[in-house]
Amino acid sequence: MSALLEITDLAADIDGKEILRGISLAVPKGEVHAIMGPNGSGKSTLSYVLAGREGYAVTGGTATLDGADLLAMEPEQRAAAGLFLAFQYPVELPGVGNANFLRTALNAQRRARGEAELDAGAFLRLARQELKRLAISDEMLKRNVNVGFSGGEKKRNEVLQMALLRPRLAILDETDSGLDIDALRIVAQGVNALRGPDFSALVITHYQRLLDHIVPDRVHVLAHGRIIRSGGPELAHELEASGYGEIVAKAAAA
Amino acid sequence: MNATAFLARFDNATIASPEARAAASVLREHGLPGMREEAWRATPLRGLYEADLDAPAAPVLPPVLAAFPAPRLVFADGRFAPALSAATDRMHVATGVAMLGLARPATDKLVALNTMLATDGATVEVAAGTDAGTLLLAHLATGATSHPRHAIRLGAGAKLTLVDYAGGQGAYFHNPVLEVALAPGATLTHLRIQDESEKSYHLATIYAEAAEGATYDSFLLARGAAIGRTEIHARLAGPRATAHLNAAQLLARSQHGDFTTVVRHDAPATISRQTVKTVLAGRAHGVFQGKIEVAPEGQKTDGYQMNQTLLLSPRAEISAKPQLEIYADDVKCSHGATVGELDAEQLFYLRSRGIPEAAARAILVRAFLAEALDPIAHEAARAWMETLIDPWWDNAR
Numbered sequence: 001m002s003a004l005l006e007i008t009d010l011a012a013d014i015d016g017k018e019i020l021r022g023i024s025l026a027v028p029k030g031e032v033h034a035i036m037g038p039n040g041s042g043k044s045t046l047s048y049v050l051a052g053r054e055g056y057a058v059t060g061g062t063a064t065l066d067g068a069d070l071l072a073m074e075p076e077q078r079a080a081a082g083l084f085l086a087f088q089y090p091v092e093l094p095g096v097g098n099a100n101f102l103r104t105a106l107n108a109q110r111r112a113r114g115e116a117e118l119d120a121g122a123f124l125r126l127a128r129q130e131l132k133r134l135a136i137s138d139e140m141l142k143r144n145v146n147v148g149f150s151g152g153e154k155k156r157n158e159v160l161q162m163a164l165l166r167p168r169l170a171i172l173d174e175t176d177s178g179l180d181i182d183a184l185r186i187v188a189q190g191v192n193a194l195r196g197p198d199f200s201a202l203v204i205t206h207y208q209r210l211l212d213h214i215v216p217d218r219v220h221v222l223a224h225g226r227i228i229r230s231g232g233p234e235l236a237h238e239l240e241a242s243g244y245g246e247i248v249a250k251a252a253a254a
Numbered sequence: 255m256n257a258t259a260f261l262a263r264f265d266n267a268t269i270a271s272p273e274a275r276a277a278a279s280v281l282r283e284h285g286l287p288g289m290r291e292e293a294w295r296a297t298p299l300r301g302l303y304e305a306d307l308d309a310p311a312a313p314v315l316p317p318v319l320a321a322f323p324a325p326r327l328v329f330a331d332g333r334f335a336p337a338l339s340a341a342t343d344r345m346h347v348a349t350g351v352a353m354l355g356l357a358r359p360a361t362d363k364l365v366a367l368n369t370m371l372a373t374d375g376a377t378v379e380v381a382a383g384t385d386a387g388t389l390l391l392a393h394l395a396t397g398a399t400s401h402p403r404h405a406i407r408l409g410a411g412a413k414l415t416l417v418d419y420a421g422g423q424g425a426y427f428h429n430p431v432l433e434v435a436l437a438p439g440a441t442l443t444h445l446r447i448q449d450e451s452e453k454s455y456h457l458a459t460i461y462a463e464a465a466e467g468a469t470y471d472s473f474l475l476a477r478g479a480a481i482g483r484t485e486i487h488a489r490l491a492g493p494r495a496t497a498h499l500n501a502a503q504l505l506a507r508s509q510h511g512d513f514t515t516v517v518r519h520d521a522p523a524t525i526s527r528q529t530v531k532t533v534l535a536g537r538a539h540g541v542f543q544g545k546i547e548v549a550p551e552g553q554k555t556d557g558y559q560m561n562q563t564l565l566l567s568p569r570a571e572i573s574a575k576p577q578l579e580i581y582a583d584d585v586k587c588s589h590g591a592t593v594g595e596l597d598a599e600q601l602f603y604l605r606s607r608g609i610p611e612a613a614a615r616a617i618l619v620r621a622f623l624a625e626a627l628d629p630i631a632h633e634a635a636r637a638w639m640e641t642l643i644d645p646w647w648d649n650a651r
């Protein structure tokens with residue numbers, strides 16, 4: 001059986017500059033994989049290319065979600081197909097209420113999948129339940145999306161969206177950065193609550209810390225736009241102990 | 255056809271009052287607005303002067319008007335339509351032409367045209383200390399030219415929300431003039447919905463005068479007409495009088511929309527606030543001209559004007575002209591302007607959550623308008639406006 005997310009030799013440029021230089025990666029159904037790597041190695045670029053942000057030229061390779069060609073889809077089609085990206089830097093939307101935003105997103109996906117839409121009451125019940133689980137106050141629904149949110153609130157709002165949208169594949173781009181230990185635990189719980197045979201995740205992180213709470217099935221190290229090593233959860237500990245320097249140097253020498 | 259030929263259409267009009275005769279002679283001497291006039295440079299009226307206007311037909315009351323929870327005065331092609339109206343006893347209402355002496359037909363040519371040709375209008379008076387609730391004043395046009403003349407007078411401490419709707423079908427010219435006189439402490443909330451036919455011409459002029467502590471709180475939603483213009487002259491005549499002149503214009507295709515304001519701070523500690531939002535698609539042309547004049551008596555004036563434009567197409571165009579004329583030395587007046595496009599990051603963020611591109615754009619357009627719309631406290635009026643804004647993006651090209 002093929003993996004849920006299957007990336008093969010993926011290469012991408014920004015403004016003619018090669019950023020992703022042949023990435024191959026497979027995340028089977030139900031598995032959580034981590035991507036670690038130094039700053040500037042291309043982690044966010046990979047997540048954006050998969051989510052369909054403009055400004056990247058894919059120069060080679062393929063990416064499929066459950067066999068469907070991701071790269072041929074519009075961003076909203078990728079979302080409806082079950083892909084979710086928790087942004088490293090969530091975007092502020094002044095003038096857009098959070099509750100309205102969440103319900104519009106949820107219903108757009110439900111409609112795209114031929115499911116019935118949720119009315120305001122049903123949505124609110126669902127949202128309250130998830131808010132409680134994530135220790136977010138109801139008041140966050142009334143505010144404008146991410147406007148005036150602290151760094152931690154923004155990240156929690158991303159996890160809230162994930163919890164409501166129930167993706168088949170979540171990509172979390174440094175969702176842990178800037179979080180204190182309590183917030184980190186809540187974020188991890190949000191991910192772990194979704195874990196199961198129909199949920200896969202690609203957890204991008206700089207630190208091993210998050211991976212103590214979300215234990216990955218596999219860890220991949222990304223450097224200079226390539227995956228230079230893959231291994232089990234113990235690889236994260238090895239990196240924590242030795243830093244990226246050694247492993248990157250070794251890969252460069254090879 | 256030019257302005258002179260256009261004016262000649264009215265050669266046989268009945269000229270009833272001395273005011274109408276005076277206005278007619280102003281027009282004979284000076285004609286209609288032309289490109290050479292500073293106030294009309296950005297809004298040429300050639301399209302109107304050359305227009306082939308339809309013959310008037312029987313108007314139909316749109317269901318949204320019938321359903322609106324307020325008494326209503328409906329005018330059809332410039333004439334009161336009692337059969338389409340619904341009465342109220344919370345204020346004194348009369349029809350016919352009444353003038354409050356605030357309008358200036360000697361200098362404002364379209365007002366001269368209105369003064370010469372007006373045959374009907376609403377006079378609404380709210381007694382001192384009375385909260386008259388909400389009144390819907392609607393104009394439905396089907397053809398030719400209409401020049402309704404309205405007068406609103408609020409006694410001391412009186413309150414009224416006037417929902418002022420203009421719509422219609424076909425090619426016509428609607429040239430309303432509305433005068434507002436507010437006694438001390440009175441508040442008029444004036445919510446205008448300009449949803450005219452896209453083959454029509456809508457040129458409205460409003461004069462509002464606020465005495466001590468009175469508030470003229472106005473908002474315009476304009477999304478109709480081939481050429482639309484709302485010109486507001488607000489005079490803050492007594493201490494601590496306030497004017498809010500907010501507007502949202504949504505223009506597409508080859509529409510032209512102009513919002514022109516003149517606020518005169520003629521008394522101490524008067525306050526004016528203007529939040530003007532223009533959204534332009536297609537080859538639309540938006541105009542905002544906002545003038546704040548502070549007289550020597552206007553010490554401690556607090557004037558603020560913000561004009562923001564969202565360009566949804568590279569072929570759309572905005573002309574903005576803020577003007578401050580200050581003759582008092584202790585005032586706080588500021589204005590600002592921004593012009594921008596939809597934010598690509600915001601658009602991607604919405605789409606990444608599964609919201610289709612067109613819907614994502616509509617959300618961001620609505621968000622852009624939020625600052626101007628959010629202060630509208632009247633739920634039914636705001637809900638009505640939302641139903642006009644929501645689908646706007648669908649055919650805005």
Ligand SMILES: Nc1ncnc2c1ncn2[C@@H]1O[C@H](COP(=O)(O)OP(=O)(O)O)[C@@H](O)[C@H]1O
Pocket residue numbers: 014015019037038039040041042043044045046
């Ligand atoms: N919009 C952009 N324009 C030009 N270069 C970019 C842009 N975004 C990222 N880069 C470059 O691409 C490389 C990878 O960046 P990124 O994917 O953000 O790395 P990471 O997330 O691993 O820190 C870096 O060298 C960065 O400078």
Ligand SMILES: [Mg+2]
Pocket residue numbers: 043044045088173174
């Ligand atoms: Mg990054």
